[in-house]
Amino acid sequence: MGNYEVPVTAASNLTLAEKIIQKQPDNVVNVNENDPAKFLELKNAKMIDKKQFIVLGPNQPTKHSRLSKYYTESVKVNDIEVAQKRSWLTYSLSLDKIFCTVCLCFGPREDINYLRDGFDNWSNLSHIITKHCTQKNHQNAAEAMAHALSDSTIVKILNIETMRHLSKKRKEAEKLHQYLIRVIDAIRYLIAESISLRGNEEANFYNNSEKSEVFKYGADKFLNLLNLLSQYDEVLNEKLSNICSTKKQSAERGARITFLSNYTQNKLIHTMTQNVKKDISEKVNNSVFFSLSADGTTDITLCEQASIVLRYVTLAARKAVVKEHLISIVETETTTGE
Numbered sequence: 360m361g362n363y364e365v366p367v368t369a370a371s372n373l374t375l376a377e378k379i380i381q382k383q384p385d386n387v388v389n390v391n392e393n394d395p396a397k398f399l400e401l402k403n404a405k406m407i408d409k410k411q412f413i414v415l416g417p418n419q420p421t422k423h424s425r426l427s428k429y430y431t432e433s434v435k436v437n438d439i440e441v442a443q444k445r446s447w448l449t450y451s452l453s454l455d456k457i458f459c460t461v462c463l464c465f466g467p468r469e470d471i472n473y474l475r476d477g478f479d480n481w482s483n484l485s486h487i488i489t490k491h492c493t494q495k496n497h498q499n500a501a502e503a504m505a506h507a508l509s510d511s512t513i514v515k516i517l518n519i520e521t522m523r524h525l526s527k528k529r530k531e532a533e534k535l536h537q538y539l540i541r542v543i544d545a546i547r548y549l550i551a552e553s554i555s556l557r558g559n560e561e562a563n564f565y566n567n568s569e570k571s572e573v574f575k576y577g578a579d580k581f582l583n584l585l586n587l588l589s590q591y592d593e594v595l596n597e598k599l600s601n602i603c604s605t606k607k608q609s610a611e612r613g614a615r616i617t618f619l620s621n622y623t624q625n626k627l628i629h630t631m632t633q634n635v636k637k638d639i640s641e642k643v644n645n646s647v648f649f650s651l652s653a654d655g656t657t658d659i660t661l662c663e664q665a666s667i668v669l670r671y672v673t674l675a676a677r678k679a680v681v682k683e684h685l686i687s688i689v690e691t692e693t694t695t696g697e
């Protein structure tokens with residue numbers, strides 16, 4: 360087994376790869392374990408070694424600026440450009456070379472294959488990587504790998520991989536949920552204070568490559584408020600920074616969900632209105648008495664409007680409490696009361 364530890368223990372019945380995955384619920388794999396140099400040390404790797412190495416996932420350190428741009432490629436799906444991960448590309452920190460995991464594990468030995476043997480001619484890397492997937496030896500290796508991974512053991516291991524992926528997705532969903540709460544609260548605050556959400560000038564800070572200054576006079580007040588809060592709140596800061604930085608990239612599906620557009624603001628306000636009306640309606644239904652009044656007035660644009668006000672009486676600790684709510688302002692055609 361070379362330098363790998365004993366892959367299966369009778370006591371726990373877990374393979375080394377399973378143990379590592381279970382120990383790393385955040386999808387963070389120790390870079391030393393998935394370094395291709397570790398696999399090369401095995402010389403005559405057995406099938407279990409290959410499977411374990413594949414399950415560890417690619418080593419793609421984001422701090423390696425020379426390589427990080429190659430970790431994804433742009434592919435067309437139904438005429439739409441989407442970013443797809445090159446999960447077969449893996450980097451060896453100790454050898455300072457880039458490898459193809461598929462060819463490294465399943466590539467035939469007799470031909471020349473730069474990404475199977477490790478490649479470090481960085482000026483030529485773009486060309487080699489683009490060409491690699493179309494080469495026959497890579498495609499044969501991919502086929503061999505698919506065949507090898509189809510047995511029950513690896514399916515079990517891949518299920519763990521799927522669970523890990525789901526756990527990551529759940530965490531992302533929770534983050535998005537927390538972010539949305541902040542967006543809704545910011546809108547609620549501005550409405551409660553009778554402050555318009557949008558200013559004379561659309562700030563659209565999320566369309567810039569970097570976050571704009573905290574305040575921008577006359578700009579969209581809702582975005583200004585979020586920008587200010589993000590200085591003190593990690594959830595907002597992380598999401599808004601991501602929105603700015605992913606603007607010009609072919610972002611992953613979901614990465615551009617911002618909840619910041621005028622359209623979304625109106626949708627959220629509409630939903631809040633419905634909820635408030637539902638709440639008032641329930642209280643009126645449970646009240647002792649209620650009345651409805653309409654009062655007309657002319658606004659500064661000489662438009663005749665009527666306010667609809669609900670008054671109702673509830674009993675709290677055997678005391679009658681009068682409540683009043685303005686539920687709507689409607690434009691009226693006449694002032695005759697008909």
Ligand SMILES: [Zn+2]
Nearest residue numbers: 459461462497
């Ligand atoms: Zn390959």
